[in-house]
Amino acid sequence: xxxxxxxxxxxxxxxxxxxxxxxxxxxxxxxxxxxxxxxxxxxxxxxxxxxxxxxxxxxxxxxxxxxxxxxxxxxxxxxxxxxxxxxxxxxxxxxxxxxxxxxxxxxxxxxxxxxxxxxxxxxxxxxxxxxxxxxxxxxxxxxxxxxxxxxxxxxxxxxxxxxxxxxxxxxxxxxxxxxxxxxxxxxxxxxxxxxxxxxxxxxxxxxxxxxxxxxxxxxxxxxxxxxxxxxxxxxxxxxxxxxxxxxxxxxxxxxxxxxxxxxxxxxxxxxxxxxxxxxxxxxxxxxxxxxxxxxxxxxxxxxxxxxxxxxxxxxxxxxxxxxxxxxxxxxxxxxxxxxxxxxxxxxxxxxxxxxxxxxxxxxxxxxxxxxxxxxxxxxxxxxxxxxxxxxxxxxxxxxxxxxxxxxxxxxxxxxxxxxxxxxxxxxxxxxxxxxxxxxx
Numbered sequence: 001x002x003x004x005x006x007x008x009x010x011x012x013x014x015x016x017x018x019x020x021x022x023x024x025x026x027x028x029x030x031x032x033x034x035x036x037x038x039x040x041x042x043x044x045x046x047x048x049x050x051x052x053x054x055x056x057x058x059x060x061x062x063x064x065x066x067x068x069x070x071x072x073x074x075x076x077x078x079x080x081x082x083x084x085x086x087x088x089x090x091x092x093x094x095x096x097x098x099x100x101x102x103x104x105x106x107x108x109x110x111x112x113x114x115x116x117x118x119x120x121x122x123x124x125x126x127x128x129x130x131x132x133x134x135x136x137x138x139x140x141x142x143x144x145x146x147x148x149x150x151x152x153x154x155x156x157x158x159x160x161x162x163x164x165x166x167x168x169x170x171x172x173x174x175x176x177x178x179x180x181x182x183x184x185x186x187x188x189x190x191x192x193x194x195x196x197x198x199x200x201x202x203x204x205x206x207x208x209x210x211x212x213x214x215x216x217x218x219x220x221x222x223x224x225x226x227x228x229x230x231x232x233x234x235x236x237x238x239x240x241x242x243x244x245x246x247x248x249x250x251x252x253x254x255x256x257x258x259x260x261x262x263x264x265x266x267x268x269x270x271x272x273x274x275x276x277x278x279x280x281x282x283x284x285x286x287x288x289x290x291x292x293x294x295x296x297x298x299x300x301x302x303x304x305x306x307x308x309x310x311x312x313x314x315x316x317x318x319x320x321x322x323x324x325x326x327x328x329x330x331x332x333x334x335x336x337x338x339x340x341x342x343x344x345x346x347x348x349x350x351x352x353x354x355x356x357x358x359x360x361x362x363x364x365x366x367x368x369x370x371x372x373x374x375x376x377x378x379x380x381x382x383x384x385x386x387x388x389x390x391x392x393x394x395x396x397x398x399x400x401x402x403x404x405x406x407x408x409x410x411x412x413x414x415x416x417x418x419x420x421x422x423x424x425x426x427x428x429x430x431x432x433x434x435x436x437x438x439x440x
Contacts, residue, residue, distance in 0.1 A: 031294065032280065032284075035280060036273070036276055036277050036280060039276045039280075040269075040272055040273045040276050043272055043276065044268070044269045044272040044273060044276075045269075047268055047269070047272055048265045048266075048268055048269045048272075049265075051261075051264050051265045051268040052261045052262070052264070052265040055259040055260070055261040055264045055265070056259070056261050058258070058259040059156060060156065060157075060256050060258065060259065061154050061155075061156065061256070061257055061258035061259075062154065062155050062156070062157065062158045062160070062161040062254040062255065062256050062257070063137075063152055063153070063154050063161060063254060063255050063256075063257045064152065064153055064155070064158070064161035064162040064164070064165040064166075064251035064253065064254040064255075065150050065151065065152040065153075065165055065251055066150070066151050066152075066165040066166050066168075066169040066247075066249065066250050066251045067148060067149070067150055067151075067248045067249040068100075068148070068149040068150075068151065068169055068172065068173065068245050068246065068247060068248055069146055069147075069148060069149070069245070069246040069248040070095075070097065070100065070140075070146060070147045070148075070149055070244050070245050070246075071145065071146050071147075071244055072142075072145055072146055072147060095176075095244065097140040097142065097147050097149060100138070100140070100149055100172065100176075100245070101138040101140075103172065103175055103176075104136060104138050104151065104168065104172055105133045105136065106175075107129070108175060109168070109171045109172055109175050110124075110129045110132055110133055110168075110171075111123075111124060111129065112171035112174060112175070113132065113164075113167045113168040113170075113171035114128065114129060114132060116167040116170060116171060117163060117164065117167045132164070132168075135153055135154040135155065135164060136151070136152070136153050136164070136168055137151070137152035137153070137154075138150070138151060138152070139152070148248070149245070151165055151168055151169045151172065152165060153165040153168055153251075154257070155254070158253070158254040161251070161254040162250075162251045162253070162254055165250075165251040166250045166251055169247060169250070169251075170247065172245065173243065173245045173246075173247055175243075176243025176244060176245040177241070177242050177243045178243075179243055180241040180242055180243045180244075181241045183241070184234065184241040187234050188231060188234035188235050191227060191230055191231045191234055192231055194227060195224060195227045195228065195231060198220055198223060198224045198227065199224060201220060202217060202220045202221065202224065205217050205220070288405050288406050288407060289402075289403065289404065289405060289406070290401070290404045290405075290406060290409065291401070291402055292401055292402075293307050293309065293401050293428045295401075296399055296401060296404070296409075296426060296428060297426075299406065299409065300409065300413060300426065302397070302423060302425050302426050303425040303426070304425065304426050304427070304428050305327075305328050305331040305332075305396070305424065305425040305426065305427060306324050306325075306327060306328040306331075306356075306427045306428070307324070307401075307428050308324055308352065308427065308428060308429045308430065309401045309402065309428050309429060309430040325359045325360070325363065326363075328356075328359075328360065328427065329360060329363045329364075331424070331425065332360065332371065332396070332424065333371075335394070335424045335425075336371060336393070336394060336424070338370065339369070339370025339371045340370070340371060340372075340392075340393030340394060341371075341372045341374070341391070341392040341393045341394075342360070342371060342372065342373045342374075342392065342393070342394050342395075342396055342424070343374060343375075343376045343388060343389060343392040343394070343395050343396070344356050344357040344360070344373065344374070344375050344376065344395075344396045344398060344427075345375075345376040345377070345378065345379055345385065345388070345389075345395060345396070345397060345398065346378055346379070346397070346398045346399070347378060347379055347380050347381075347397075347399065347404065347408050347409065347412045348378050348380050348381050348408065349378040349381055350378075350398050350399070350400055350429060351429075352398050352400075352427070352429035353375050353376075353398045354375050356375075356396070356398055356427050356429075357373055357374060357375035358375075360373040361373040361374070376388040376389070376392075376395075379412045379415055379416070380408060380411060380412055380415075385415075389416070389419050389421050390419070392421065393421075393422075394421065394422045394423070394424050395416060395421050395422070395423050395424065396423075396424050396425065396426075396427060397412070397416075397423060397425070397426045397427070398426070398427045398429060399426050399427070399428060399429070400428075400429055400430065401428040401429065401430065402430060
């Protein structure tokens with residue numbers, strides 16, 4: 001629907017067009033957002049306050065984190081065995097960081113951590129260990145020469161969260177030390193097996209009693225003596241072996257992670273705003289009625305020359321209606337300065353058509369007036385509308401502001417566009433619209 005201005009006057013003409021551009025005016029957007037803001041405030045503020053209060057009553061959850069250090073390579077040189085030419089296992093080889101995460105939730109680590117937390121409560125049940133495992137978190141940060149292992153634990157109080165984080169971290173360090181001692185013990189066991197094999201060979205050579213075996217017996221004796229020294233060193237290393245993890249920093253404090261009353265309240269408020277916006281959009285899409293003068297202007301792009309929808313008090317009704325008619329005549333005079341035939345029509349027989357036409361006709365009944373006003377048949381309910389519109393110079397459309405269907409108004413405007421007649425504007429009426437019967 002294209003709207004253009006006439007060169008001689010100011011009336012608007014509906015030009016024939018094959019397509020219609022839908023333009024949403026700023027006033028309509030402003031009213032929409034104002035409605036969204038008002039409804040969101042009315043619904044959202046109480047809901048936000050209720051959410052804040054309820055969230056504060058929930059059981060709080062605190063998080064504490066302890067930091068461990070795991071080297072990526074051996075940082076110290078270890079003495080070598082004379083026989084096997086390998087380092088003394090005073091420190092075990094570092095594990096992959098993911099392995100510590102798996103060990104953190106193992107039965108041995110959780111049981112050790114529970115005993116540290118509850119030294120006088122006996123052995124933990126599977127449910128207690130499962131609850132402890134669910135409250136433990138693990139993450140790591142790989143640096144250039146080391147890896148920071150962060151062990152987090154949740155608790156219902158800050159003290160409980162800190163105690164859990166430190167106990168689980170200590171249990172993980174103890175597990176790593178135990179792993180190192182076990183590896184060192186395996187090496188000592190392997191050396192002892194080699195020593196047993198050499199002693200059996202030495203006993204066999206001595207049992208033969210041949211002088212030719214004396215050099216071999218002497219070499220094996222020296223080898224067994226050196227091997228006994230290596231076994232002693234390996235055994236001593238197994239006793240003092242330690243893992244790769246270092247307790248870098250105990251949990252310094254705790255942070256409340258649940259509930260978050262402010263965050264919960266903000267989320268509820270945003271969700272209500274989205275819900276209100278979606279509801280108004282859906283309702284606007286399903287509502288086929290135009291309500292209000294502003295909605296008529298926004299939908300058609302035509303000016304509302306007279307608003308007769310308001311219901312003033314009985315004492316001022318006559319005065320106000322006369323004023324509205326005079327304003328309407330002023331618009332018609334401005335839009336038709338040379339005079340002409342004006343047709344007042346409605347979409348489906350609005351009762352205000354006859355009243356508007358009669359009031360304007362009385363105002364133009366003076367001798368010498370060049371403007372003729374008459375009421376026409378409904379555009380969408382009578383076939384005589386085609387003939388009536390064909391013999392007039394301009395059209396004034398009377399529309400009910402509270403009951404007009406969007407599709408009816410769109411079809412009526414399309415019909416006027418095809419007829420090629422200028423539409424001066426609209427007169428908005430209510431279901432019980434009335435105009436004065438006396439002369440202005």
